[in-house]
Amino acid sequence: MTSKTHSVEVEITEFTARFLWRGLRPFVASHLSKRCNRCILSERYVTLDDEGVCSECRAWEAGEAERGAGGAADAAGDRARLDALLHDAAGPGQYDALVLVSGGKDSAYMLHRLQTEYPSLRILTMLVNNGFMSPFALENADRLLKHFDVPHITLKLKPEMAQTGFRYVLTHLDKQTAYSIVDLMDACFTFDSAMQMAARLQIPCVICGLAKVQTEYVYGPITVELTPAQYKAPLVDQLGVGFDAIFNAAQMPFWYEAPAGPDAVAPRFVLPFTVWDPSEDEVLREVERLGLLTRRRSRPLVTNNALIPVIGMAEVARFGYCSWEIEFARMVREGKSERPYWLNMFEMLEYSTRTGKFVNKTVDETLAALGLAKRDIGIGT
Numbered sequence: 001m002t003s004k005t006h007s008v009e010v011e012i013t014e015f016t017a018r019f020l021w022r023g024l025r026p027f028v029a030s031h032l033s034k035r036c037n038r039c040i041l042s043e044r045y046v047t048l049d050d051e052g053v054c055s056e057c058r059a060w061e062a063g064e065a066e067r068g069a070g071g072a073a074d075a076a077g078d079r080a081r082l083d084a085l086l087h088d089a090a091g092p093g094q095y096d097a098l099v100l101v102s103g104g105k106d107s108a109y110m111l112h113r114l115q116t117e118y119p120s121l122r123i124l125t126m127l128v129n130n131g132f133m134s135p136f137a138l139e140n141a142d143r144l145l146k147h148f149d150v151p152h153i154t155l156k157l158k159p160e161m162a163q164t165g166f167r168y169v170l171t172h173l174d175k176q177t178a179y180s181i182v183d184l185m186d187a188c189f190t191f192d193s194a195m196q197m198a199a200r201l202q203i204p205c206v207i208c209g210l211a212k213v214q215t216e217y218v219y220g221p222i223t224v225e226l227t228p229a230q231y232k233a234p235l236v237d238q239l240g241v242g243f244d245a246i247f248n249a250a251q252m253p254f255w256y257e258a259p260a261g262p263d264a265v266a267p268r269f270v271l272p273f274t275v276w277d278p279s280e281d282e283v284l285r286e287v288e289r290l291g292l293l294t295r296r297r298s299r300p301l302v303t304n305n306a307l308i309p310v311i312g313m314a315e316v317a318r319f320g321y322c323s324w325e326i327e328f329a330r331m332v333r334e335g336k337s338e339r340p341y342w343l344n345m346f347e348m349l350e351y352s353t354r355t356g357k358f359v360n361k362t363v364d365e366t367l368a369a370l371g372l373a374k375r376d377i378g379i380g381t
Helices: 003-031 055-062 064-068 071-087 105-117 135-148 159-170 181-200 212-219 228-239 280-289 307-319 324-333 339-355 360-369
Strands: 097-100 123-129 152-156 205-207 268-270
Touching: 003 135, 003 339, 003 360, 055 324, 071 268, 097 105, 097 181, 105 123, 105 135, 105 280, 123 135, 123 181, 152 181, 159 181, 159 307, 181 205, 181 228, 181 307, 212 228, 212 324, 307 339, 307 360, 324 339
Parallel strands: 097 123, 097 205, 123 152, 205 268
Antiparallel strands: none
16 A cells, blocks of 8 residues: 555545535435434434434433433542552553554543653553554654654564454454454554563553543443453454464464563553543644644544555445444534534445545555455445
8 A cells, every 4th residue: 555545535535524525415415324413323323213313312312310420439430540550550670651652643642641640650652553554643653752752662563464364354344243343453453562562571551542432332331441351352252263263373472461470560451541531622622732733634534544444434335334433423422523524424434435436545555455355345246
């Protein structure tokens, strides 16, 4: 995949979503499903009532009072646990925390808050490049590292490792019953790379910037941290096989196993966004105010890797909707994401899947790098 192709198509798509799609919508309506008038969910996923409101929005309304009761106490307890964990994270080695960065807005926001609220935390940052990263994200990461002036490691997955994992999940989408198995494979690559590095350097915790809504959607109502078994379970459970059925014996040592021995450090995997829980706009405003990233260069479409449109189109082709719609619909419901932008984005994804517009070359080139074509994952068949 050429970074130029990805950059051009992403810029056009982002501009269209933000400024043009509303005017184009009436002309492409025959390609689009009906969506909830309050969130963004498609009729392909959920039932819409006579007012055009989905059953999930109705359920959300019904449970609003119950959510308010006891919420503040739970949040205070979670904050205390996070503070205790990070204040006590004194490693025997050179660093106390390995912080995952991606070149996106969330990791920029997270790194700033960690340095501000836990100034004694000795941080090593790490970027895991799966081979399909956005050139904008890589530029952002370089800028952030210069700003924060922290020690850093970049790890790039071996192409054969990435190809084995991503080919398998893309050609087994029939196994998917919940969150994207392709994105989960990518997460496992990143998380286990970080855990391996932290264990090797005797760093007691890995810190990751997964949003609270995404964490709860994928992993359930966890607080503050995940175990390796917990973050692998959604993928393994959906596939019905372990990693040893996907990867060969030479590839298996890549996967993290808790170290043994009297001096071994088994890192904890910490998720501060489950406690902080900022809105998408709050994160964007803060990173822009601090001069960390511009709003234009911190939008998810711009910083996400080239697998994202492949995943979205493959899911729409197979299921009629994309699993990310569920996550962003909840964020819209909670007032944490803007509805017009995400409505436009998911309508454009649906249109793109049916017509090949917007990110067509990016999808073709990304699949070719994996030895696949659209027909192999059900697009255009």
